[in-house]
Amino acid sequence: MRKTRSDCRVGTFEKKNGLPPGTVKKPKTPSPSIKPEMINSLIEEFLSNI
Secondary structure (H helix, E strand, C coil), X not given: CCCCCCCCCHHHHHHHXXXXXXXXXXXXXXXXXXXXXXXXXXXXXXXXXX
């Protein structure tokens, strides 16, 4: 496989390699890894132990 040029843009790279658009670039608003309900329960548990 040939190397990709250093000045290649994301869209061009995706087209060249047959990837669907948006595969390489990360989304602007990533989904949180921990749910707000879990955060609230952790805070309550921490405050109750003080």
